[in-house]
Amino acid sequence: MSSRGTLKNFFEEKGFGFITPDDGSEDVFAHVKENPALNDCQQGDSVSYDAEYDDRKGKYKAVNVNSGGGCGGGGGKGKGKGKDKGGKGGYAPYGKGWSGSPEALAGAMSSRGTLKNFFEEKGFGFITPDDGSEDVFAHVKENPALNDCQQGDSVSYDAEYDDRKGKYKAVNVNSGGGGGGGKGKGKGKDKGGKGGYAPYGKGW
Numbered sequence: 001m002s003s004r005g006t007l008k009n010f011f012e013e014k015g016f017g018f019i020t021p022d023d024g025s026e027d028v029f030a031h032v033k034e035n036p037a038l039n040d041c042q043q044g045d046s047v048s049y050d051a052e053y054d055d056r057k058g059k060y061k062a063v064n065v066n067s068g069g070g071c072g073g074g075g076g077k078g079k080g081k082g083k084d085k086g087g088k089g090g091y092a093p094y095g096k097g098w099s100g101s102p103e104a105l106a107g108a109m110s111s112r113g114t115l116k117n118f119f120e121e122k123g124f125g126f127i128t129p130d131d132g133s134e135d136v137f138a139h140v141k142e143n144p145a146l147n148d149c150q151q152g153d154s155v156s157y158d159a160e161y162d163d164r165k166g167k168y169k170a171v172n173v174n175s176g177g178g179g180g181g182g183k184g185k186g187k188g189k190d191k192g193g194k195g196g197y198a199p200y201g202k203g204w
Contacts, residue, residue, distance in 0.1 A: 002048040002064070007041050009131045011111070014159065018133060019049060019062050027133070028062045029054075035065035057166045110156040110172070111136075115149050127157060127170050136170045137162075143173035 003021055005028070010017030015032040028051060032038045041047060049062040111129055113136070118125030123140040136159060140146045149155060157170040 002066075003051050004046065004048050007038075007043055007045045007047055009043050009133070010038055010041060011159075012039075019047060019065070026059075028060055029057075030062035030065055034061075034063050037065050037067060041065075041067055110174075111159055112154065112156050115146075115151055115153045115155055117151055118146055118149060120147075127155060127173070134167075136168055137165075138170035138173055142169075142171050145173050145175060149173075149175050 003023070005019040005021040008018045008020045008027060010030075017030050017038060018027040019030055020027050028049070030038060030049065035049070037047075045067055047065050047067055049065045051060045052063045053059075054061045111131070113127040113129040116126045116128045116135060118138075125138055125146060126135040127138055128135050136157070138146060138157065143157070145155075153175050155173050155175050157173045159168040160171045161167075162169045
């Protein structure tokens with residue numbers, strides 16, 4: 001009765017992920033609210049699930065997700081919150097046991113992707129996620145940092161579900177390398193560049 005597949009990815013902090021069915025059909029959305037067993041699974045685990053049609057999104061979603069035998073071994077994820085501090089449990093401890101920099105922490109909490117395109121005159125663009133999922137819409141009104149980005153830039157963002165469109169959109173977009181800042185840098189400064197070292201007086 002159930003379908004089988006592989007857990008393609010699971011965003012623990014956001015509570016959802018995608019399952020790649022064994023029959024080669026389209027990836028299926030799975031939310032931890034309907035599938036608490038996801039908390040014990042890791043990317044690449046074999047799982048069974050029931051496909052249920054979601055009228056609101058017009059797609060199938062996974063319910064009653066169960067591990068194929070591999071997920072149960074992940075019990076250490078929750079147990080070692082304070083004690084393991086990044087030893088064996090380094091996969092999950094974004095909070096208490098995190099010893100990295102604030103930038104690394106932000107990267108762990110956010111999704112990452114590449115700015116596929118940005119229509120500056122219209123104020124929006126699309127980000128291609130690094131995890132291979134569907135392109136995400138991004139608007140400059142919610143992401144002013146887009147004005148400093150260029151096509152092909154690596155960015156971090158938070159995926160937020162848009163009920164009106166029935167899809168995820170990007171918010172809190174930040175450039176991965178800050179390279180976009182070079183856009184307008186030389187406008188005024190370069191004018192006196194060549195002689196800028198010496199001209200202390202008009203007649204020098």
